[in-house]
Amino acid sequence: MDDSLSDNRPLRILIADDSDSDRLILKTLLRRLGHDVEDARNGEDAVGIFRESGADIVLLDALMPVMDGMEAARHIKELAGERLVPLIFLTSLSDADALARCLEAGGDDFLTKPYNRIIIEAKINAFNRMRLMHRTLSHHRDLIRDRNRQLLEEQEIAKRVFDNVAHTGCLNATNIRYHASPMSIFNGDVLFACPRPAGGMQILVGDFTGHGLPAAIGALPVAEIFYGMTSKGFSGSDVLREINQKLCRILPVGMFCCAAMIQADFHLNQLQIWNGGLPDGVLLKRDGKLETIASRHLPLGVLGAARFDARMEVFRTEPGDTLLMMTDGVLEAENHHGEMYGEERLKRSLAGAGNAGSPFDAVMTGIHAFTGKQPEQDDVTLLSLEMVEEAELEGVSERLPQSALEGPAEWHCVYEIKDRSLGQFSPLPLLLHICMEVPGLRRKSGEIYTLLSELYTNALEHGVLGLSSDWKATPDGFGRYYAERERRLRFISDHFIRFTLTHTMTEGGGQLTIVCEDSGSGFDYGDVSAVGNENGYSGRGLMLLQKLGRSLNFREYGTRAEIIYDWHFSEVAAREGGTNT
Amino acid sequence: MPIQTHRSEDGQTLTIKIEGRFDFSTHQAFRDAYEHGDENVTAFVVDLSDTTYLDSSALGMLLLLRDYAGGDSAKIRIENCNSDVRRILSISNFEQLFAIR
Numbered sequence: 001m002d003d004s005l006s007d008n009r010p011l012r013i014l015i016a017d018d019s020d021s022d023r024l025i026l027k028t029l030l031r032r033l034g035h036d037v038e039d040a041r042n043g044e045d046a047v048g049i050f051r052e053s054g055a056d057i058v059l060l061d062a063l064m065p066v067m068d069g070m071e072a073a074r075h076i077k078e079l080a081g082e083r084l085v086p087l088i089f090l091t092s093l094s095d096a097d098a099l100a101r102c103l104e105a106g107g108d109d110f111l112t113k114p115y116n117r118i119i120i121e122a123k124i125n126a127f128n129r130m131r132l133m134h135r136t137l138s139h140h141r142d143l144i145r146d147r148n149r150q151l152l153e154e155q156e157i158a159k160r161v162f163d164n165v166a167h168t169g170c171l172n173a174t175n176i177r178y179h180a181s182p183m184s185i186f187n188g189d190v191l192f193a194c195p196r197p198a199g200g201m202q203i204l205v206g207d208f209t210g211h212g213l214p215a216a217i218g219a220l221p222v223a224e225i226f227y228g229m230t231s232k233g234f235s236g237s238d239v240l241r242e243i244n245q246k247l248c249r250i251l252p253v254g255m256f257c258c259a260a261m262i263q264a265d266f267h268l269n270q271l272q273i274w275n276g277g278l279p280d281g282v283l284l285k286r287d288g289k290l291e292t293i294a295s296r297h298l299p300l301g302v303l304g305a306a307r308f309d310a311r312m313e314v315f316r317t318e319p320g321d322t323l324l325m326m327t328d329g330v331l332e333a334e335n336h337h338g339e340m341y342g343e344e345r346l347k348r349s350l351a352g353a354g355n356a357g358s359p360f361d362a363v364m365t366g367i368h369a370f371t372g373k374q375p376e377q378d379d380v381t382l383l384s385l386e387m388v389e390e391a392e393l394e395g396v397s398e399r400l401p402q403s404a405l406e407g408p409a410e411w412h413c414v415y416e417i418k419d420r421s422l423g424q425f426s427p428l429p430l431l432l433h434i435c436m437e438v439p440g441l442r443r444k445s446g447e448i449y450t451l452l453s454e455l456y457t458n459a460l461e462h463g464v465l466g467l468s469s470d471w472k473a474t475p476d477g478f479g480r481y482y483a484e485r486e487r488r489l490r491f492i493s494d495h496f497i498r499f500t501l502t503h504t505m506t507e508g509g510g511q512l513t514i515v516c517e518d519s520g521s522g523f524d525y526g527d528v529s530a531v532g533n534e535n536g537y538s539g540r541g542l543m544l545l546q547k548l549g550r551s552l553n554f555r556e557y558g559t560r561a562e563i564i565y566d567w568h569f570s571e572v573a574a575r576e577g578g579t580n581t
Numbered sequence: 582m583p584i585q586t587h588r589s590e591d592g593q594t595l596t597i598k599i600e601g602r603f604d605f606s607t608h609q610a611f612r613d614a615y616e617h618g619d620e621n622v623t624a625f626v627v628d629l630s631d632t633t634y635l636d637s638s639a640l641g642m643l644l645l646l647r648d649y650a651g652g653d654s655a656k657i658r659i660e661n662c663n664s665d666v667r668r669i670l671s672i673s674n675f676e677q678l679f680a681i682r
Binding site for chain 2: 207209210253254255256258276277278279280295296297298299302303328
């Protein structure tokens with residue numbers, strides 16, 4: 001075989017001719033040119049020699065006994081397979097039809113007898129060049145094929161590593177539907193969802209600039225931060241700030257991540273959304289109205305921490321409302337005319353869905369019908385989140401990873417947060433973390449977080465900021481309430497919120513006492529037993545506190561709240577989520 | 582060439598004009614357009630009047646230019662965008678970083 005890539009060695013030439021004299025002349029001539037020559041008397045012998053030892057170039061007489069040149073040509077080409085073995089017919093034929101038949105049988109050229117030394121040399125050299133070029137091209141093609149296979153194998157493995165880091169979280173929750181190409185990570189798309197310890201969930205949809213490995217590498221720390229912080233109870237804004245800072249540090253200038261963070265609260269029935277650089281999201285209300293979730297921020301990884309704005313917009317929802325978020329692959333899906341799907345078609349797809357189908361199916365069907373391709377082939381990430389009754393999602397947060405370490409059982413701690421930090425920092429993850437050191441409380445993280453967060457929210461909004469929950473009675477007032485909250489947070493001074501946590505062991509379980517004090521002027525907690533009027537937008541926080549804790553006391557005009565929370569080993573084992581009485 | 586440059590008369594402003602698609606294929610040419618200029622250039626104009634399309638890698642290139650021109654103190658105007666291009670710039674909220682006209 002001619003595996004050597006050297007071009008200077010003598011060529012191995014096989015000739016077949018039934019005329020002894022012609023054969024001898026040609027053989028002598030080729031030897032003088034420096035080539036190795038083997039010869040055969042007929043086509044069958046030539047095929048035999050070729051099968052045994054191969055040849056670089058074959059010269060065949062057209063008319064021979066036993067097997068003629070054309071038949072031999074077919075066999076030799078078959079044996080040669082992908083290799084180019086130039087095949088030249090030797091002929092005294094001058095009839096154009098006969099010459100054409102030689103080439104049809106697989107011949108590459110012909111030499112007419114009597115032989116001309118100069119023509120023979122020139123043709124042999126020309127075909128040798130072609131042969132070498134063909135070999136180089138085949139070699140490169142094989143190399144590319146191998147590299148490509150290797151790359152795909154590596155991507156497959158890398159994807160498995162990525163999947164372990166960016167596990168599905170709660171993307172399989174019943175109210176989430178999504179489409180992401182299986183290898184979307186190498187398109188730079190990311191989609192994560194994680195339950196929050198206090199209930200509800202947090203979702204991140206992202207789209208890195210660029211493709212392939214660079215995009216995939218950027219996605220890894222994003223996944224780690226997102227899942228790590230969300231499961232510890234950090235808010236969407238906190239997670240965004242951390243991710244942005246990380247990406248600023250690790251990504252080269254010019255690379256960034258367009259993203260949307262969604263924090264869904266099924267208890268308060270509200271969505272908080274931050275959109276930086278993704279196409280408009282759509283909130284489809286149950287009554288058919290559309291609300292647009294526009295991008296109001298620069299993508300992640302562009303602005304330094306000082307200028308980064310992580311404020312999320314609050315959207316009131318009702319069970320049955322559906323949120324759609326997508327990457328630009330959806331709007332830029334092309335049909336065979338090179339037109340893009342675009343926003344208009346998206347809206348038409350949604351309008352056409354009516355009340356029958358789900359918005360998610362409507363969009364997927366719309367894209368499919370427009371592009372004529374299977375959606376699997378597209379570089380498309382689409383997420384749909386349906387707002388549901390909280391009760392329908394029982395058990396989602398149970399999937400949070402648990403630590404098996406032993407922890408403290410008898411302890412007491414005071415944590416006070418003051419002034420500007422009240423507006424900038426949430427103490428809840430830290431406090432939750434301290435409580436979660438108690439092994440028996442870990443399964444109760446959702447309830448504990450709720451207690452802490454309701455107490456903190458009450459102390460901050462009604463105590464320190466002096467906001468009245470009456471405003472929240474109307475949808476308009478609801479918006480005003482949050483705008484005013486934002487404004488007042490900026491001017492806090494001489495204020496504090498103090499948490500005092502005490503944990504003791506009791507027979508068969510433990511008791512956690514949470515005291516929350518604030519520096520505000522107190523609020524009218526009225527008849528605590530009457531709070532929890534389901535019709536208003538407010539008051540549910542206090543009702544929750546009452547349901548979860550054994551007792552709830554407000555003292556000192558509402559500036560001091562105390563909750564006693566009992567837990568039992570038996571409940572922890574049975575993973576009951578209910579109330580403690 | 583899809584990318585053309587010219588200097589203002591005082592030599593302080595460099596205008597970079599991009600024709601057709603502004604995407605990764607123009608990466609090298611775009612960089613060359615501003616990196617080999619002399620030190621007198623203090624301001625840049627990116628003229629998109631003949632730009633038909635702009636993708637996220639072009640946004641990245643604009644950030645590279647901004648970094649090159651001094652980051653937060655960079656003087657860069659993006660001019661004459663068509664509505665599609667303008668829309669992509671505003672989805673990404675690039676108004677916060679560039680003067681877009």
